[in-house]
Structure formats: structure tokens, C-alpha cells
Amino acid sequence: MFKVTVIGSGLIGSSWAIAFANAGYDVHIYDRDDTSFANSERYIRQELASLNTSANADEVIQRIKYTASLAEALNGAGYVQESIFETLEAKQEIFSAMDSLVDDDVILASSSSSIPCSAFSEALSHRAQCLIAHPVNPPHLIPLVEMVPAPWTDPNVTEKATALMDDIGQTPVVVSKEIEGFILNRLQGALLNEAWWLYQEGYASVDVIDKCISDGLSHRWAFMGPFQTISHNAPGGLVDYAERFRGFNFGIAQSRSNPTKWDLNAAKNAAAEVDALEKGMGLKDAVAWRNDMLRSFKQWKSNGSES
């Protein structure tokens, strides 16, 4: 087993470290200064203690090391998962720094959630070794990873990175060609835009909109995606559904053909409504509750349809 390097010791990087170390890989976490290492280690210890695995949490945590030296972090690595702040400049800077330090064998994957790989890898010597491996936050509890190669990514690199994701228990999907936001965040974004506008325009409260997903649409999406879902919702299946409802859905799209940016005053009001729903528990407790729920849901998924 090769060493895995995680670039960035924030929540996404720390969660990736859990996923890799839990599957048996030695993990080296890099950050440019060591001020965040204590927080990262605390989060990792807490999450490992909560995971329902037979692995001993102490044994797993011993596979995780920290360093503020990029050269040390990359030395001997077979796979790198970059998980730093999401701006084009930050991605360009770190990939350029890595490019000057690595050999021809390592895979350089980015957790970028919307910036395509070609935007920061074109000029690199090792650009054929670069691709996107976009997780869902937090990756140690949510399996899906979008693998998005650039036009110049070596297909063997995509294949190996995908196999690694399978090996650590994630669910990798390979996106056919680059687009800003890839698939997952474009789907979420389209739904968020409609949710935001309906809220801003006074059609429903945050609670009503959120329940339409959590007590409505999610019941089917918990085990099948949107195409499979609609194929059951017309007597003649998916083509029949398209014939019946494409007019309605075209109408929705047309009604939003002159889009506006989310209003930040609406954001303040919506934030107050979310706080009320969460009874003011604060972000840290809310994330701990979310992770408990994600663990429980993952357990349900792994049990399949037994009720």
C-alpha cells in the first residue's frame, strides 16, 4: 500500500484522512503552517471513536502524520488529495508547487467542488497525472466521489484513482467531460436556486421548503436517483413521463430565464429560520448531530431493504 498525502488540514482534508487511514493507508497531512493540526487531530479522534468499525481508533490514528513541509508530505506518496481553500489562484499555486516536487508516478487529485482541473493544470509538467476527485462533505461519511479528468489526464490515472476510491469504500463516478460545478453541485445548485427564489418571493418558509426535501423527495432519492424515480411515475415509464411532464418542466425553466443573484438580506432571514429549526445549537453541535445522522443513514444503506 502506497502513502496517501492530504493537502490541507481543514474539515475536508481531515475527513479524507479518516477515509484513507480507516481503509489501512498511511496518510500524511500537509498544511503550510501547523496551527490547525490540533483541531484536525481532535476532529479525527472524535470521528474515529464514533465510527462503527472493528478497527481500533488508536491504531488508525497512528497511520496519520502531520507536516508543514510540502516536500516531506509528497515524499514517497502514491496518491495526493488536495483539499485547500477553493479559489482558482490557490489551486494554481499549490499544483504548481507540487508539480516541481513530484515524479511521474504519483496521482494528483483535487477536491475542487466546481473549478475544472484544466483551469489549473494546463501548464504543468505532470498535467497528465492530475484530475478532480470531488467528495461530498464529509467524505468519510458520504460515499460519492466525482472523478473528473481534464482533456489531458492519462486514462490510466483516472482508472487508478477510481480503483483507489473503490478500495477505500467510496462510490466513485466518472464524469464524461468537464463543466463548471461538475454534476453534483450543478444538480444541487439548480435546486438551491429554485429554493432560494421561492423563499425570496414569499411562497414558502425555510421549514416548508426543507421539509419538501427531507420528508418528501428524499424518501425516493435515498435509494434511487431522479431518472429512476420518474421512470416509476408514469404508466409507460420514462418516455411516457417525459411526454407528460416536459411541458411543465420547460415552463419552470422559462419562468427562471431572467435569473437574479441570491439576495443577502434574504440570506439573513433564512439563517434566522435555520437557527430556529436547530434551536440555536450552533455550527459545531449541528455538525456533530449531522455526522451522527449520516452514520445512521450509512448503516441503513448498508443493510439494504431489510426493515
Next chain:
Amino acid sequence: MFKVTVIGSGLIGSSWAIAFANAGYDVHIYDRDDTSFANSERYIRQELASLNTSANADEVIQRIKYTASLAEALNGAGYVQESIFETLEAKQEIFSAMDSLVDDDVILASSSSSIPCSAFSEALSHRAQCLIAHPVNPPHLIPLVEMVPAPWTDPNVTEKATALMDDIGQTPVVVSKEIEGFILNRLQGALLNEAWWLYQEGYASVDVIDKCISDGLSHRWAFMGPFQTISHNAPGGLVDYAERFRGFNFGIAQSRSNPTKWDLNAAKNAAAEVDALEKGMGLKDAVAWRNDMLRSFKQWKSNGSES
């Protein structure tokens, strides 16, 4: 307990009958001819046998009667759940027929999934008693119901209908004002449009798009809605998220500001991909599998976060 009348003996009407009868209500199912009654009864018996309740399936089914006489169906009813074919003409016709037969006390609710109540109730003598109670298919397994009053709906009618939904174990939400598609189908429609275009344009297969929901976004949406979800995805909460990502989401909206109708050739290809995913099991078996999964998911939801 008053009698509940279900108008329409198709899948939605039959599912509503299960939800009402299971909660102890006597249910009268009307359809204009009796040819579909046998299918409806077969579906209801099969679903009742699968439900994890202490109620005896035979006892529940004895509360359900069928009739092809609208007058008989409405006689003595306290609540009507119309669930017929979704066209404006069909809704106008049945509501007009009911209007001439009912007194001032009954509630006339429509399962309409997108047509607002004002479109077919304006001219009725009993229009103050009409509203939308839009379920998610199938309502006996998915709790959410959108309550959407017309401008002239008596607020007491909305309140009583909402209380009835609570009483039978559904999760009613009241939409503040009418809009085509209400909340749930506009959210689903916005996501479906983006999914459809990404598929048509060759960015990803049906399987990849579906997994982005079922193995990705659904893990959080299974227990919280989109607003609560994003409030955990930026260090400063929802306002911080809006500041960071509204530009990205505005970009998605702008890229779709010249929408096209779903291509029916793409629908044929997508249908073939769904068939392959389902190993050609066919709609009837697929729906039976879906209902098993929905029952199991509902069980998980009722257990809360215990894992």
C-alpha cells in the same frame, strides 16, 4: 370520525385510501366506472399485508368501499381527496360535479401536482371549501403533503385539512401562496431540468447522475432540507455560504437562461439506461421494490438517529 371520499381509483387514489383507512377512517372510493376497482383492491390488499402495523389488514380493508355513483360517494363525507387524471379540464369537470352535490361542511381537496386550486374552483358555490392537498407518490409511504389554499379558501378549511393530515400520520406543510407546481415539484423540476440537460449534452450517463443523488446529496437530505444542509457547509453558516457560493449558483442559472424542452430521443436512450440499471424488471416489479425500500426508509426515519 367522518367518512373520507377518494375520487379516482388509480394508484394515487388507492394509496390515499390505504393512508386514511389505516388511520381508522371509513373510506369510499369513487370512479366513474367500476373496471379499475379490482386492480385497486388488489394493490391495497398487497400494500396492507406489507405494512408493519399492528392493525389487521382484513379489518382495515373492510373500511374501504367502492362506488361508481358520485352522489353515493359524497353522501355523508367530511373530507374528499380528489385524485383523478391531471388535466385542467378533468379537474374543472369533477369539481363542478361535486359542487352541485355537496353541502357547506365538506372539505374538497385535490391531489393536483401542479395545477393551482384557483384554476378550477373560482366559479364554484363551494369554492371556500376547496384547496390542494398534494401528496408525494405513494402517499401511504411518503409523509409530505403540500397544502395550497386558493385566495378564496376559508382559512378554517386549510386548518382542518392540515389537522386531518397530521391525524393520519402525514407531514403537511402549508404553502403561502399559489404558484404552478407549488414547492415540491418546482424543486424536483429544477433538478430534473439540470439533470436532463447534462445527460442530453453528454456530460454524464443516467447511472452517474442518479448516483450523484442516491449516493451523494440524498445522504444529507434524508434528514434535513437544502437550506439546513448548506448552513453547515461554510464556517460562518448560511449567510457565509450565500456570500461564497451565490456567484457560482448565479452562473449555473445564467448558463440555463435559454432553456430547451427535453428531447424525446434522449428520453428513449435514458429509458434504456434505466432498464439496464433495473435489469429489465419492468414497472410492476420496480414499483414493488420501490415500495419495499420506502417502507424500510420510513422505518429508519421513525427510529431517528439510532444506529
